[in-house]
Amino acid sequence: MVMIFELMSKGSMARLPEDMAVHGLPEMPSPRILLLLPYSRYLSGFASMKNYERWILGKLGTGESAEVFLYDGRPKTLFLGDTEKVTLSAEITTELRAQLSRLMPPPGEHLPTALILRGLLGEECCAVDGDFLKREDSVEEALEKTPVARMAYWAIRFALFRNDYEAVSRVKTWLKNASDVFEGAPQIPRVWFSLTEIPGKKDIQEMEGLAFSLDDLQRMNSQSSRPVVLYSKSGYLILSDFGGEGPESAFRIWMFLPIVLWNEMRERRKLSIREIVMASWGFLDGIAAENDRSRYSDRAAVTGRNG
Numbered sequence: 001m002v003m004i005f006e007l008m009s010k011g012s013m014a015r016l017p018e019d020m021a022v023h024g025l026p027e028m029p030s031p032r033i034l035l036l037l038p039y040s041r042y043l044s045g046f047a048s049m050k051n052y053e054r055w056i057l058g059k060l061g062t063g064e065s066a067e068v069f070l071y072d073g074r075p076k077t078l079f080l081g082d083t084e085k086v087t088l089s090a091e092i093t094t095e096l097r098a099q100l101s102r103l104m105p106p107p108g109e110h111l112p113t114a115l116i117l118r119g120l121l122g123e124e125c126c127a128v129d130g131d132f133l134k135r136e137d138s139v140e141e142a143l144e145k146t147p148v149a150r151m152a153y154w155a156i157r158f159a160l161f162r163n164d165y166e167a168v169s170r171v172k173t174w175l176k177n178a179s180d181v182f183e184g185a186p187q188i189p190r191v192w193f194s195l196t197e198i199p200g201k202k203d204i205q206e207m208e209g210l211a212f213s214l215d216d217l218q219r220m221n222s223q224s225s226r227p228v229v230l231y232s233k234s235g236y237l238i239l240s241d242f243g244g245e246g247p248e249s250a251f252r253i254w255m256f257l258p259i260v261l262w263n264e265m266r267e268r269r270k271l272s273i274r275e276i277v278m279a280s281w282g283f284l285d286g287i288a289a290e291n292d293r294s295r296y297s298d299r300a301a302v303t304g305r306n307g
Contacts, residue, residue, distance in 0.1 A: 003099055006036045013092050024060030032103045033096055039080045043068070045100045052107045052161075053100060070097055098295065106296040108157035110136040116160075116168070117153050120175045148179050151286030154293045159285070167285055174282030177271055178264075182283050187235075187258040189280040194252045197221045203254070210234045210256055217254075227273045236262045240277050255280060 004016040013035070022034065025042070033045035040060045048054045057078055058065035070076055070093045077087045088096075114133050132138055143150040152171050159167035182188060190210075192203040198217055199207070207217065211232040220228045220239045227240040235258040243250025255277055257265075265271045265279065 004034045033100045041080045101295040108161035113157040154289035155285040170282035173278040178279040190256040192254040
């Protein structure tokens with residue numbers, strides 16, 4: 001199946017018939033998405049085993065092509081010659097990537113993910129039988145009965161695909177220390193990141209909405225040791241450094257915890273501040289992973305289309 005679109009003169013995108021013949025396409029992996037551009041150019045999107053998602057800008061009737069990269073929510077300018085260019089709006093780049101994702105299975109490998117998850121949760125998530133563990137569809141069906149295990153599965157799978165082993169460690173901390181803490185909580189943790197001493201304007205406004213003023217943030221940042229914890233009527237704000245120590249840290253993490261979650265993890269379970277941050281962050285990774293999973297097609301549907 002190939003979805004064909006055309007970029008219109010006013011910058012919008014129009015869907016064309018899937019069976020429409022497009023002459024002059026060079027030999028290449030079968031595209032899933034094809035966007036026809038001015039000056040006989042095209043943009044093709046397809047799945048690649050190595051890079052998973054790939055986008056190629058080329059010219060019909062020639063071997064001229066180059067790889068380009070699209071990002072959600074960001075416009076993309078494509079150069080079509082020495083002077084010609086077009087700009088895809090942020091809406092179009094997001095829509096193109098979404099359409100391609102719907103035609104692809106989720107990234108990552110099942111078995112390494114399932115083995116890690118079984119090591120963390122045991123039979124609670126996956127039967128001990130090795131043959132069952134290898135059956136991706138059966139494991140996914142079993143995980144539907146356990147939301148925590150399902151969230152952890154996709155968080156680990158996507159993290160392994162990105163070689164993000166720190167994210168895997170966060171999920172492990174969540175499952176080990178706080179797997180049941182967030183279930184049914186009326187409010188969940190919130191997190192912001194900053195490369196500078198103080199977060200950006202939008203993040204500051206969100207923190208002010210939780211009763212933490214700019215003066216509060218500046219006072220927290222002025223402390224020489226990390227982590228720093230500040231209490232307000234709405235909950236606790238934690239400032240911690242990651243990726244290094246003190247001034248050499250790669251970035252800062254600001255995490256808000258509602259009072260009930262703080263009391264459970266800190267007062268009752270006696271977790272360290274770092275464990276609280278890592279467990280909460282791992283839980284949020286799980287939420288994000290489930291949202292990412294929803295972008296992709298069901299595995300069975302993709303197998304049927306490819307068969």
